[in-house]
Amino acid sequence: MIEFQQVHKTYRVAGRDVPALQPTDLVVETGEVFGLIGHSGAGKSTLLRLINRLENPSGGRIRVDGEDVTALDADGLRAFRRRVGMIFQHFNLLSSRTVADNVALPLRLAGELPAADINRRVDELLRRVGLQDHARKYPAQLSGGQKQRVGIARALATDPKILLCDEATSALDPQTTAQVLQLLAEINRELGLTIVLITHEMDVIRRVCDRVAVMDAGRIVEQGAVAEVFLHPQHPTTRRFVLEDEAIDEGELHEDFAQVPGRILRLTFQGEATYKPLLGTVARETGVDYSILAGRIDRIKDTPYGQLTLALTGGDLDAALSRLQAAEVHVEVLR
Amino acid sequence: MDAFFVNIDWYEIWLATLDTLLMLGGSLLFTVVFGLPLGVLLFLTGPRQLFDNRPLYALLSFVVNVLRSLPFIILLIVMIPITVVLTGTSLGVAGAIPPLVVGTTPFFARLVETALREVDRGIIEATQAMGASTRQIIVSALLPEARPGIIAAVTVTAITLVSYTAMAGVVGAGGLGDLAIRFGYQRFQTDVMVVTVVLLLVLVQILQSVGDRLVVHFSRK
Numbered sequence: 001m002i003e004f005q006q007v008h009k010t011y012r013v014a015g016r017d018v019p020a021l022q023p024t025d026l027v028v029e030t031g032e033v034f035g036l037i038g039h040s041g042a043g044k045s046t047l048l049r050l051i052n053r054l055e056n057p058s059g060g061r062i063r064v065d066g067e068d069v070t071a072l073d074a075d076g077l078r079a080f081r082r083r084v085g086m087i088f089q090h091f092n093l094l095s096s097r098t099v100a101d102n103v104a105l106p107l108r109l110a111g112e113l114p115a116a117d118i119n120r121r122v123d124e125l126l127r128r129v130g131l132q133d134h135a136r137k138y139p140a141q142l143s144g145g146q147k148q149r150v151g152i153a154r155a156l157a158t159d160p161k162i163l164l165c166d167e168a169t170s171a172l173d174p175q176t177t178a179q180v181l182q183l184l185a186e187i188n189r190e191l192g193l194t195i196v197l198i199t200h201e202m203d204v205i206r207r208v209c210d211r212v213a214v215m216d217a218g219r220i221v222e223q224g225a226v227a228e229v230f231l232h233p234q235h236p237t238t239r240r241f242v243l244e245d246e247a248i249d250e251g252e253l254h255e256d257f258a259q260v261p262g263r264i265l266r267l268t269f270q271g272e273a274t275y276k277p278l279l280g281t282v283a284r285e286t287g288v289d290y291s292i293l294a295g296r297i298d299r300i301k302d303t304p305y306g307q308l309t310l311a312l313t314g315g316d317l318d319a320a321l322s323r324l325q326a327a328e329v330h331v332e333v334l335r
Numbered sequence: 336m337d338a339f340f341v342n343i344d345w346y347e348i349w350l351a352t353l354d355t356l357l358m359l360g361g362s363l364l365f366t367v368v369f370g371l372p373l374g375v376l377l378f379l380t381g382p383r384q385l386f387d388n389r390p391l392y393a394l395l396s397f398v399v400n401v402l403r404s405l406p407f408i409i410l411l412i413v414m415i416p417i418t419v420v421l422t423g424t425s426l427g428v429a430g431a432i433p434p435l436v437v438g439t440t441p442f443f444a445r446l447v448e449t450a451l452r453e454v455d456r457g458i459i460e461a462t463q464a465m466g467a468s469t470r471q472i473i474v475s476a477l478l479p480e481a482r483p484g485i486i487a488a489v490t491v492t493a494i495t496l497v498s499y500t501a502m503a504g505v506v507g508a509g510g511l512g513d514l515a516i517r518f519g520y521q522r523f524q525t526d527v528m529v530v531t532v533v534l535l536l537v538l539v540q541i542l543q544s545v546g547d548r549l550v551v552h553f554s555r556k
Contacts, residue, residue, distance in 0.1 A: 081466035092461035106465040
């Protein structure tokens with residue numbers, strides 16, 4: 001478990017104090033995938049680097065599994081960092097070392113394992129990330145996705161309990177992003193690793209995270225289960241991220257609806273409810289007609305969800321509304 | 336053609352070449368031994384680096400700049416008493432090495448500092464995140480990553496040393512430069528001048544192409 005208690009960070013730039021992180025409380029549970037989303041400069045990168053103290057906090061307390069990380073001395077900090085893996089947007093692999101040597105580096109630095117054990121561990125790690133045939137290559141000979149896999153293998157070398165991901169997929173194309181995210185989800189599931197990732201793409205959050213915190217101007221403005229935050233965004237920043245992800249212009253959408261008669265509703269289904277023939281049943285029983293104005297059926301991590309914007313006309317509108325509200329769907333009346 | 340090379344004593348030339356190579360090798364060795372740590376220290380104490388230390392950086396920087404702005408010919412003369420204390424003589428190969436080392440170490444250290452700055456900060460951050468100590472960051476990440484740049488720095492320094500060894504001939508250091516001055520210039524033996532210049536030129540060409548090859552060999556980008 002990672003706990004932030006009133007942690008804040010101020011940088012001193014050209015003689016002036018610039019706050020990067022306002023006093024923040026945060027809890028990341030063991031074994032979950034926790035996402036931090038925000039635009040650049042929102043403070044997410046600072047927050048991530050405070051966890052393994054690549055940045056030192058200006059105040060507050062950070063605990064990891066009960067241990068006060070803020071109080072560690074240099075030796076304690078180095079030992080702690082071996083229990084926290086980290087991967088980066090630009091991979092940060094050593095260009096002068098082969099793939100195998102890059103993965104072996106954290107183990108050699110720790111100096112606890114004999115060479116034979118290190119080699120065995122490197123083989124095992126490369127097999128896990130699917131790069132066993134590339135051990136002798138140099139990073140420059142690999143594609144972006146392969147480089148990030150090396151980064152992941154390297155981060156896992158010392159068998160950490162926590163993995164920090166700094167915009168790990170932002171430099172990758174969509175298909176490679178999907179593969180790397182899948183690998184992260186797999187690692188989280190199989191090794192029970194706690195993952196904290198930062199991103200500016202809602203899609204990344206939707207695919208792998210259990211919980212999410214939205215950051216803006218050095219503050220966490222909204223947090224909760226991904227489905228909750230994603231389907232019912234409260235804060236304007238969150239709404240912007242969700243709409244960006246769906247490539248919807250809210251203003252345009254409402255303009256279009258002006259022409260449509262009847263009540264306009266937005267229904268949100270989650271889990272099992274997504275696949276139930278609810279609309280047809282309600283329409284038949286109450287005599288209303290519906291037309292679908294906008295919609296999306298997709299998944300948040302492993303949970304299917306649907307979000308439909310409908311116009312209802314004719315029949316018993318009130319009865320239809322209460323039938324829908326009684327079912328396992330979230331109903332918002334837009335007009 | 337025979338008439339042109341009439342003044343040339345090939346044995347003399349051979350000895351002078353050997354002296355030049357000895358001066359070059361000896362002073363290059365000491366330049367790297369002193370300059371590499373100095374370059375690393377300059378880098379580490381620099382602004383926003385691992386051991387950011389403004390006063391120390393300012394001091395080192397000042398000393399390096401002073402030594403670099405001193406014309407080498409002046410340094411050669413100023414160094415004579417110190418050289419005598421260090422080597423017992425200010426003449427010959429042994430007498431030339433101290434001023435050569437003092438002349439090129441600051442230059443080499445700056446080149447090392449620049450080569451280290453070229454290393455992506457992300458590499459340092461990643462190595463820190465693995466739990467590396469500062470010494471491990473330098474030895475396992477910074478120096479290997481900067482290796483092509485450092486080899487290029489050694490090459491440039493070696494070539495600078497070739498021209499400095501020639502200048503050291505003025506204060507009796509021996510070598511090809513000494514030959515060129517004593518015979519080629521002072522006795523108007525143009526053929527000696529031509530041969531020594533050609534030999535120096537060949538030496539520089541060899542150093543540059545070996546250096547370039549090593550840089551390519553160690554570059555994995």
